[in-house]
Amino acid sequence: MTNNDILKKLRVALQLRDDQIVEILNLVDFRISKGEIGNLFRNEDHPKYVECQDQILRNFLNGLVIYLRGTKENPKNPKEVLAAVAASKKSLTDKPLVDKKIKTEKKILKPTAKPAFKTKTSINKKDIMGNVKFNNGKTKEK
16 A cells, blocks of 8 residues: 555545645645645556655644644644534535525516617628639539
8 A cells, every 4th residue: 555545545534625635734834735735646647646755644644633633732622623624514415505585576678679780881892802703613514
């Protein structure tokens, strides 16, 4: 099992998004972008796949301890942290609720006739092309 697999499994088990992983790594002063994290989660045959080094996994695990347990000065309960994260997530299957409002009558506007497209009468095709004749293909036989 590679470091990438471990990182993927932790991400799924804890239901973490890329921006949350960036925050966890920032807790231990390890700077990484969301794009670089995305490259860690790609398939191995993808051209932009990056192998997760030991340093990244080590810092992620240290940051995860601080994220879930807190520091010695400010301890946290991991179950409460995970419950708060789960409560703040929006379900993908839930549809947004529509407020039930009393419908008011709307004025129905009749479509107005738009003026027809105006062509400039001063410019004709013959004026632009002059006396040029195009002979595309074979000539017609009568």
